[in-house]
Amino acid sequence: xxxLDSVLAAYLAGxxxxxxxxxxxxxxxxxxxxxxxxxxxxxxxxx
Amino acid sequence: MGVxxxxxxxxxxxxxxxxxxxxxxxxxxxxxxxxxxxxSDWLGxxxxxxxxxxxxxxxxxxxxxxxxxxxxxxxxxxxLTLTFVLGLLYLSYLLLRSMVEEPDKRALFSALFxxxxxxxxxxxxxxxxxxxxxxxxxxxxxxxGSGLEPRMRVSYLLMWxxxxxxxxxxxxxxxxxxxxRASVDELRREADVR
Numbered sequence: 001x002x003x004l005d006s007v008l009a010a011y012l013a014g015x016x017x018x019x020x021x022x023x024x025x026x027x028x029x030x031x032x033x034x035x036x037x038x039x040x041x042x043x044x045x046x047x
Numbered sequence: 048m049g050v051x052x053x054x055x056x057x058x059x060x061x062x063x064x065x066x067x068x069x070x071x072x073x074x075x076x077x078x079x080x081x082x083x084x085x086x087s088d089w090l091g092x093x094x095x096x097x098x099x100x101x102x103x104x105x106x107x108x109x110x111x112x113x114x115x116x117x118x119x120x121x122x123x124x125x126x127l128t129l130t131f132v133l134g135l136l137y138l139s140y141l142l143l144r145s146m147v148e149e150p151d152k153r154a155l156f157s158a159l160f161x162x163x164x165x166x167x168x169x170x171x172x173x174x175x176x177x178x179x180x181x182x183x184x185x186x187x188x189x190x191x192g193s194g195l196e197p198r199m200r201v202s203y204l205l206m207w208x209x210x211x212x213x214x215x216x217x218x219x220x221x222x223x224x225x226x227x228r229a230s231v232d233e234l235r236r237e238a239d240v241r
Contacts (some may be wrong), residue, residue: 003051003115009055010111013063016102018213021100025220032227039234046238 054112059186060207061104064214068098069168071218076161089225091161092144097138099215101210106134114178117181126172126182136164150232153179170237180203197223 075091078084110120121127125179140160147153175182186195195203 001049003049006115007050007053008200010108013107013111015102017104017107018217020181021097022217022220025224027218027226028227029220029227032231035235036227037180039231039238042169042238044235 050206051112051115053124054083054108055186056203056206057210058105058108058112060210061101061108062229063207064210065098065101065105065133065188066168066172067211068094068218069103069133069165070082072098072137072161073165073168076158076165079158080162083151083154085150085154085229089159090224091154091158092141093162093218093225095137095161095219097214099134099141100217101214102134102137122181122223124182125178126171126180129167129171129174133164133167136167138234 072091072094075087075094077090088123109130113122114120140157143160144153146155149157170222175185
């Protein structure tokens with residue numbers, strides 16, 4: 001089928017962009033959760 | 048057009064989803080200007096970032112379709128140029144936020160910039176109606192003589208429904224991230240005071 005490679009490339013690129021974006025959100029979320037735990041521990045020590 | 052037409056489903060659906068995200072950002076920015084609620088700022092930045100992801104897909108899939116059909120990857124016609132500018136505007140929105148340290152000032156500046164950036168959305172939408180462009184004429188809501196064949200309409204609506212679901216998921220995840228960032232800032236201030 002002519003141009004099937006272009007269709008595959010378009011769909012792969014589209015889903016790859018969403019996947020990479022979701023991973024970046026998840027990574028930032030995990031870093032912030034660790035920071036929350038660290039700060040809570042710091043504050044409870046100071047009490 | 049053959050099998051290459053199938054790029055239409057992801058390209059157009061992503062474009063409409065990006066407009067929904069930028070519309071949400073515009074609403075949140077207006078709301079912030081009038082209410083100064085931090086939640087509106089969180090929604091604004093979340094919608095801008097998710098919309099930028101969707102418009103990036105539009106800007107990548109368009110040239111992949113154009114190369115076999117037009118024989119060129121890109122041309123600076125009104126629709127393509129305005130869509131590229133739309134991506135740059137929301138990228139600038141996010142960069143502007145990273146440059147302002149003070150939270151209230153950052154939220155206000157980005158809300159005002161976001162309101163300005165949204166002005167490009169109707170220009171992108173109407174560009175193929177107002178000017179002669181290389182980009183195909185409107186198929187959806189294009190007036191008499193336009194429209195999709197019934198089977199194509201079902202495929203298009205399924206794809207748009209799926210991408211709208213993805214938009215909601217990404218937007219809620221990004222909003223939670225922004226809420227968590229605010230909690231971290233709050234805890235940091237508390238730790239600094241002690």
